[in-house]
Amino acid sequence: MEDEGSASAPVVTAAQIARLAGVTRAAVANWRRRHDDFPAPVGGTAAGPLFSLSEIETWLAGQRKGRGASQEVVLWQSLRAAYGDDMTAALVDVGSHLTGRATAALEGQLRESVDQMVAERTAPQFFEDLIARFLASAGRSGAQATSSPRLIRAFTHLAGQAEGLVYDPACGAGSLLLTVAGPHATGRAGQELSPGLLRLAQLRTQLSGGPPAGLEAGDSLRNDRHPDLRAQLVVCEPPLGQNDWGREELLLDARWELGAPPRAESDLAWLQHCYFHTAPGGRALIALAPSAAYRRSGRRIRAELVRRGALRTVVALPSGMATSHNLPVLLWELCRPAAPGEEVQAVRMVDLTANDPDGPLEPTPDQVADVSLIDLIREEVDLRPSSYVTEAQPDYPTEYTALRTALEHQLRELAELLPPLPPGPGTGSLDEITLVSVGDLVKAGLVRTGDGETASTSDQLDTDYLQGFLRSASNTRRNTSATGTHRADLRGAQLPQMDIGEQRQYGAAFRNLGEFERRLKELARMGDQATRLAYDGLTNGALAPTGTSHDVTSREGAE
Secondary structure (H helix, E strand, O other): OOOHHHHOOOEEOHHHHHHHHOOOHHHHHHHHHHOOOOOOOOEEOOOOEEEEHHHHHHHHHHHOOOOOOOHHHHHHHHHHHHHOOOHHHHHHHHHHHHOOOOOOOOOHHHHHHHHHHHHHOOHHHHHHHHHHHHHHOOOOOOHHHOOOHHHHHHHHHHHOOOOEEEEEOOOOOOHHHHHHOOOOEEEEEEEEOOHHHHHHHHHHHHHHOOOOEEEEEOOOOOOOOOOOOOEEEEEEOOOOOOOOOOOHHHOOOOOOOOOOOOOOOHHHHHHHHHHHOEEEEEEEEEEEOHHHHOOHHHHHHHHHHHHOOOEEEEEEEOOOOOOOOOOOEEEEEEEOOOOOOOOOOEEEEEEOOOOOOOOOOOOOHHHEEEEEHHHHOOOOOOOOHHHOOOOOOOOHHHHHHHHHHHHHHHHHHHHHHOOOOOOOOOOOHHHHOOEEEHHHHHHOOOEEEEOOEEEEOOOOOOHHHHHHHHOOHHHHHHOEOOOOOEOOOHHHOEEEOOOHHHHHHHHHHHHHHHHHHHHHHHHHHHHHHHHHHHHHHHHHOOOOOOOOOOOHHHHHHHO
């Protein structure tokens, strides 16, 4: 059991020490046996001891077995020590402090750490950095109620420049709402069932500024807190597969313009909720599971949606876009006609399922089909893009031959890019060189950051040298928390001091490695494309193994 001071003094496990030092757990066990000065446990059990984080960091620094963690990582570890798994509450207390509301839980060292970090960056940026670490951390509470960056990017792409009031009825921590409601939005509204996530969303809107925000607590389906709201843009990623969403008590609800949703169709209940809150001339974007587009129980609602000319677009997104599952996602775009004659006459079906989830969102011509309403209102009212988008058939022999030739060329060039590297003075030897903080270089104006790139502004610091050492194991460890969450924080990174000549030699090696890495990724992409082309061609008759009776080239040669 932890001692009484453990609630305020950060503690770490043996596994977390190993991650902090960049070694195995076995190495930590050896240190405990071989070094009499290794810090004694301050709590826990014999099988799972807990150690003081400050004592461990001091010991690692003395032994030169660790390079220390960044301030943000140390704060994150301290918050975990104080709040356990309830990091939502931790961030609520941090955000409350940043907005001027004192919280008893955030006292002493924790408050000092927060104030110190806010002094180095703006409060909104600091809070968003913590939110990003929270959303990226494994096993976080509330994961099912947060939209992934990939899905938010897809929403933003389809939404375009949002104007007027923007509303999210399942807003979670507010990531989707805050991102889509850009500078031209005049208001933001939302509702969230989780009190902790709602409070996070409220704090983010306070700190970020922008248009006013009306965020309410509660279940949007059972207890709609915005009954009179009509928004120019509604965005929503509803909870997946709700079995009990309140159908019996909501049978006569005014929101069911298209028909009362069946018990198994919570997705279509959310869809109608979003449409109900869409102003005339406005739009609603909602991410749903593919089953909502074809399941028989929902065909009447889908048919009515199509008949009214309210469905504009259905985009089938690649797998891996959602936070809580790896299933494909369909992004529906609805529109409420402002006047007769403005109804949709054809629905645009877009199939991006073959794309990389981080790839382009703008479809190619063969990924799009404009389908008339009469063709959609058939027996099943199937609204899956894959049912209407016909992929263009490639010229298998020509494309496969071209890919194979390109791969051979890339392989020859790849070997030349990997630089020959003779033995150095020994592992850890660069630790003996005087180190310089990248944060100090940024403050001095010798390094600039922005647009995802870090570069030198001085002829005495080589950019490739700088970028290469930013990827060192020690700098990566410094920016990785004990739970394995990584956040790029240049303020904590360090570089060994070398003259410009040596920097350029290192920089050339790093530059070649970077190009090797880029080419290797391109090679993997081409290899995957060639493999899929070969499998498809062999199984549909477009290609044949050499020398078989189906080899057209061999037959023509024999003739």
